[in-house]
Amino acid sequence: MTATVNLDQVSKCYGKIEAVRDVTLALDRGETTALVGHNGAGKTTLLKLMLGLVRPSAGSIRVLGDNPAAGEFAARSKVGYLPENVSFNAALTGREILSFYARLKREPTTTALRLLDLVGLGSAATRRVGTYSKGMRQRLGLAQALIGEPQLLLLDEPTTGLDPALRLSFYEIVQALRDRGATVVLSSHALAELGERADRVVIMSRGAMVANGSIDELRHIARLPARIRLTASGETEGIQNWLGGSERWRQVNGHVIEIDAAPERKIELLRRATERGAPVEDVDVVPPTLDEIYAHFLRAQEGAR
């Protein structure tokens, strides 16, 4: 099966700044990818490269069979894009703008206008976009990205400005498209926001791809310690003596201590803690959070430089 998007050793320089450095990436049908990185990590440039808005300095790109760097644009009728800070001509109404974009994609205007109801703009359709709030503009941006059931959906920081209820319905819409075989790319500067919804996570740092895999794979590679929290049955000194000097721990309060347990030590520790006679009343295991994993990969990148 050919991938929807294929990037092969793609680099992009703006003068001396390397916005994207040697990225090789393939995105498959029906796959949601979270593109995570700080501001200026190269996420937006990567999306623009896929759309042919900028040309790569090196490497090759294929999107739905097109080479966007050569100005081929036929496949873009099956691509939906929501730019960061989307903007529209303020003089036109939401309905006029959506029908304009639907015409460009050769989609019937009536089906496209139904998208306005989907994103909750039905009642504001005949108002000028100039009167819209930021959240409403973002919703209109989402509606235009969904025109014509795209096979590839590129969403740059899609949920900024959306209220929680709309954010939820937004993820439902994306999920439905994905189930129909669309490739979805969501960018964000926080992994926690997207991690659990994505089949794959790509972490970018200073233009380079520092991680690429499912969240479980990343968790495995990062080998971050899980936090085991033990509540003592008496004073914590009992636990401290019981532990011996083998583990790193810290005291949370008079009854609770916390241990950073490496993955291979975790099971052994839990076994010991649940043994008969151990001075432990309760055990909690907190796996490393997505933010910790994200931070780990960014640190690893810093260390490598």
Next chain:
Amino acid sequence: MRNVFIIAGKEIQECLRNRWVLSATLLLAALALTLTFLGSAPTGNVGVRPLDVVIVSLSSLSIFLLPLIALLISHDAIIGEIERGTMLLLLSYPVGRWQVLLGKFAGHLVIIAFAIVLGYGAAALVLAAMGVSIDSESWTAFGKMIGSSVLLGASFIALGYLVSSLVRARGTSAGIAIGIWLLLVLIYDMALLGLLVVDQGQLISTGVLNALLLFNPTDVYRMFNLASSANVSVFSGMAGLADTMSLNTGVLLIALAVWAIVPLALAALAFSRREL
């Protein structure tokens, strides 16, 4: 091709919405009507062909005003959309960049043509309604004037696009557009006149002068309108020039068209190479 029409349609819709069409048409109509009434005052109505007087006044007015209107509408067309962020979204759609440029050009040209035909046409209609007799020769000259005015507008729209697709900021685009207007509308002719006075006919032959005039679209337009019809050139004081001019109207029209096509092609080239 359909994309070009879609984009042209949206451009017209936007200009209608923000009153561009209305204000341009009203401005041209107001000035044309003023000139029509004022123009007939000094000459009186005896033995003079009123429409020809109007053609002389209007084409002199057009040389100043039409480039200004065209540059105002076009200097912002590319860089403005890039700065506002709307171009990013538009280019993520299945349209070629040349289609975007051509669509905008078609839309803006329709708007200018509409303003010219309505604004200047009003002047002619008022003359006709006042019972002034206008012969077919005058009507032909008037039609030529309207047609070449649209072409003049087209060439300055194309020049505006060229600037707009090269610069990095809107302010720069506006500054350069003003510079182009000053250069082509005012400075070029003055410099040429100064040159002729200094030269005293030593080096600059009629052929060189004709060539120099072709390098400025407003001069091409002026020669076409003021010297092309015998009746008009008498009123415009260009009769002397018309006699010695070796360029026929066909060449002038082609020159004006080249002034629209070449900047437009260059703008398309610059825009296609641009990254955003």
